[in-house]
Amino acid sequence: MTRWFEDIAIDEPFPLGSHSFTEAEIIRFARLYDPQYFHLDPDAAKAGPLGGLVASGWHTVSVGHRLMVDALFAEADRLRGLGEEPGVSGPSPGVNHAEFKAPVRPGDTITYTLSVTSKRPSGSLPGWGVLINAMRGVNQRGELVYAAELVSFSKLRDFKMPLGVKLMLALGRVPGLGALVRRN
Amino acid sequence: MNPVTANRRHYEDLRLGEVIVLGQTTVSKDMIFAFAREFDPLPFHLDEAAAKQSLLGGLASSGWQTAALTLKMLGDSFLNGIAAAGGLGFSDLKWKKPVMVGDTIDATATIAELRRSRHHPERGIMKLNLDVKNQKGEPVMTMSLANLVELRDPNAPMVDEAQR
Numbered sequence: 001m002t003r004w005f006e007d008i009a010i011d012e013p014f015p016l017g018s019h020s021f022t023e024a025e026i027i028r029f030a031r032l033y034d035p036q037y038f039h040l041d042p043d044a045a046k047a048g049p050l051g052g053l054v055a056s057g058w059h060t061v062s063v064g065h066r067l068m069v070d071a072l073f074a075e076a077d078r079l080r081g082l083g084e085e086p087g088v089s090g091p092s093p094g095v096n097h098a099e100f101k102a103p104v105r106p107g108d109t110i111t112y113t114l115s116v117t118s119k120r121p122s123g124s125l126p127g128w129g130v131l132i133n134a135m136r137g138v139n140q141r142g143e144l145v146y147a148a149e150l151v152s153f154s155k156l157r158d159f160k161m162p163l164g165v166k167l168m169l170a171l172g173r174v175p176g177l178g179a180l181v182r183r184n
Numbered sequence: 185m186n187p188v189t190a191n192r193r194h195y196e197d198l199r200l201g202e203v204i205v206l207g208q209t210t211v212s213k214d215m216i217f218a219f220a221r222e223f224d225p226l227p228f229h230l231d232e233a234a235a236k237q238s239l240l241g242g243l244a245s246s247g248w249q250t251a252a253l254t255l256k257m258l259g260d261s262f263l264n265g266i267a268a269a270g271g272l273g274f275s276d277l278k279w280k281k282p283v284m285v286g287d288t289i290d291a292t293a294t295i296a297e298l299r300r301s302r303h304h305p306e307r308g309i310m311k312l313n314l315d316v317k318n319q320k321g322e323p324v325m326t327m328s329l330a331n332l333v334e335l336r337d338p339n340a341p342m343v344d345e346a347q348r
Contacts, residue, residue, distance in 0.1 A: 033253070034255050035259045036264065048188065048269070049307070054270070056255075058248075058251065058252055062222075063223070065248055066222065069226060091247075091279075091282075092247065094276070094277045094279055098275070099273035100273050
C-alpha cells in the first residue's frame with residue numbers, strides 16, 4: 001500500500017479498475033508463459049475441459065498485479081496532491097493462496113478490488129508492518145473468477161527506534177569501542 | 185474421449201512422489217523489461233540506474249515473471265505430456281531471493297498429492313510442489329500448484345490413495 005501502516009483501514013475496498021481480455025492477448029500470454037492447448041488454440045480448446053479458449057489463471061493474476069501497481073501510483077499522486085507524504089511499501093514475501101474460481105474467456109471484463117484484511121507490526125523487520133491483502137476479480141456478470149491472499153510490507157510512520165538499539169549503533173561508530181560492542 | 189489428450193499420460197498413470205525436472209531459463213534484460221512494461225512497471229524492474237539505487241542493488245525480474253517462466257517450463261516439460269485439464273490455483277508461494285538480470289533459474293516439480301475430484305469424478309486433482317533455484321543453488325521461489333487431470337477411465341471407482 002501507498003499509505004503508512006498506521007493509516008491503513010481494515011476491510012476498506014480499494015478499487016483497482018477493470019480489464020477486458022481479448023483472444024489475441026490470451027494466446028500471446030499462453031505462448032510466452034502457459035502453453036497449454038486450451039489457452040492457445042481456439043479449435044482444439046473446443047474439445048477441452050472448458051469447451052473453448054480460456055485465459056491462463058496466471059494471466060488473470062498478472063493483469064490484476066498491473067492494475068494494482070497503477071492504482072498505487074495513482075493513490076500516491078492523490079495524497080501528494082493533498083499535500084501529504086505517501087507511505088512506503090516493501091517487496092512482497094509471497095502469496096498465501098490463490099484460487100481460479102471460474103474461467104476467463106475472450107471478451108470477458110474483469111474488475112479487480114483489493115482490501116487489507118489484517119495488519120500487524122513485523123517481528124523480523126523493525127519499522128515495518130505486515131499486511132494481509134485480499135485480491136478479488138469479478139467478471140461482467142458479477143461472478144468471482146479470482147480470489148487471492150497476498151502478503152506485503154508497509155512502513156510505519158511513527159516508528160521510534162528503541163533507545164538500546166540507538167545506543168548500540170552510536171557506540172558501534174566509536175573507534176576501538178565499536179569492535180567491543182559488536183562482539184556482543 | 186478428448187482427441188487432444190488421448191495419447192497422453194492420464195491421472196491413473198501419475199505416481200505420488202514423482203519428480204519432474206523442468207529445465208533451465210536464463211533471464212535476460214529484454215525479458216525483464218518486456219514483462220515489467222506489461223505487468224509490473226516498478227522502477228527496479230524497468231530502469232537499470234534506478235535499480236542500482238534500490239534495495240535489490242540491480243535489475244531484478246518481477247516475482248510474477250519468475251512464476252510465469254517456471255510455468256512455461258512446466259508446460260513444455262510436463263503438462264503438455266499429460267491430460268492436464270486446467271489449474272485450480274496455487275498456495276504457499278514464497279519469493280525467497282530476487283532473480284537478477286543474467287541469472288539462470290532451474291526448476292523441479294514433485295507430485296505431492298493425488299486425489300479424485302468429488303465434483304468431477306472424471307477428473308483428478310494433482311498437487312505439485314515447485315522448487316526454483318538460481319545458478320548458485322540458492323532457492324529463489326517455492327509454491328504448491330493444484331491442477332486437474334483427466335482420468336482415462338472416468339467410471340473407475342473412487343479408491344483411497346493408500347490403496348493404489
